[in-house]
Amino acid sequence: MGNLEESQNHGLGRKNDDAVSATDSGRRNRGTAKRPRTGLNFKKSKKFYISLGLILTVLVLAALSALLYTWDHHLIAEGVSISDVNVGNMSQDQAKETMEKEIERLMGQNVTLKVDHYSQDLRFEDLGLIVSADSALKEAYEISRNGSIANKLINKLSTSKKGVNLTLSQEWDDEKLLQKLNQNLESFNKPAADASVEISPQNSMIIKKEQVGRVIDTEDLVSKIKDIDVFTKAPEITVKYKEQLPLLTAAQLEDQKITGLLASYTTRFDPAQTARSGNVRLAALAMDKKIIKPGDTLSFNKIVGERTVEAGYKDAYIIVNGKFVPGLAGGICQVSSTLYNTGLLANLAVTQRSNHDLAISYVPLGQDATVAYPDLDLKFNNNTGGYLLVRAKMSNNAVTIELYGKVIPGQEVLISDTIESVIPFVEQRLVDETLAHGESIIKQEGQPGYIVKSFRTIKMNGQVIKTETLKESRYSPLPKIIAVGS
CATH class of the missing domain: 1.20.5 (Single alpha-helices involved in coiled-coils or other helix-helix interfaces)
Incomplete structure (x- = not known):
């Protein structure tokens, strides 16, 4: 257990x-x-x-x-070029210097112009080419500098990988271009020649035929030059010609041809007044054989020119402020007055005319024309539809002016004058200590003044077709001056 x-x-x-x-x-x-x-x-x-x-x-x-x-080192972004010239990672000054060299190279290039069998090399710079990098350099520097850091990074990487190519600006100086082309090509031109006229000893008109010309086609050439891509090899340009037509043909001149004498007028002078006679002769000689085209102005001052001592003019009596006083080229108003009457009788249109301050004796009252260089002038418009030829002739005591042109058969021109009023002269007495008491001498004869109206009447085959009122003439009175003894 x-x-x-x-x-x-x-x-x-x-x-x-x-x-x-x-x-x-x-x-x-x-x-x-x-x-x-x-x-x-x-x-x-x-x-x-x-x-x-x-x-x-x-x-x-x-x-x-x-x-x-993306930090700003003040350099242009990598991958940036201007007209295929790399400026990436350069400072502004470096890029500017680089582009200045490129511009100098571009403008130093030549373009070859082929004219007929000749060739000419002309530099772009001489032809007025203007190339500038200012705008491109500014744009290049701004690349990848705007926006956020992310945007700057993206733009900078994209520019570095793909590249950006900006362009130089280009323009032409038109005036310089034309001037250079004309200077170098002028000798190749064969300009048109207008029909011309010669005057025979019999005062008839001989017509010389016109010539058609051949000149450089400047417009076409300028257009081709401006189309050149200066960033590639400069090309050759074949220069073209164009036909140049004359402005005036023989056919036109035939229609405007001088066919005969239109009018003639003569005035007389005292050959004893040698200085005055010499002045009249010089002015008449200047007018002789002058040709006035249809529609142009016949100007006394333009034809005769300035009256100077160097031209041979001398002192003689002229009218100044209502008095006869010595003055350079005295007497030439007789030539202008003679021309005035010839122009009136030739039925020319009067565009400028002034009468003297005092009445003169070598033409009727109302038919004189005073002149003073440069503004006080006598002018006509050549309204005849044809050419005018001025002929001036001198004798010992007379000057005659003739106008040849396109005669209108049956035409007759008449000049008439009407004295509207007479202005009495006054008598002036001046004390002269050299004269005996009660003795008197007339120092200047008195001369009345006048107001005169003038008319031009045109008749065709005896019938009046027009009456024209001419410019009114007003003459001042010349006082009678008596010197008296005290």
């Missing part, structure tokens, strides 16, 4: 021990199972934070790299 109990107890003891062991083992197992799971989570957390740190570090380094990459 004792052994049995002992055995049972022993067995029981093992059983209990096993139970305890099992329990302890279970507890240990449960304790052991929890501890490995806690370590794994910690390892995972540690890896996460390490990874996060690495990512943040990379991001910071990337941001710093981007910041450093």
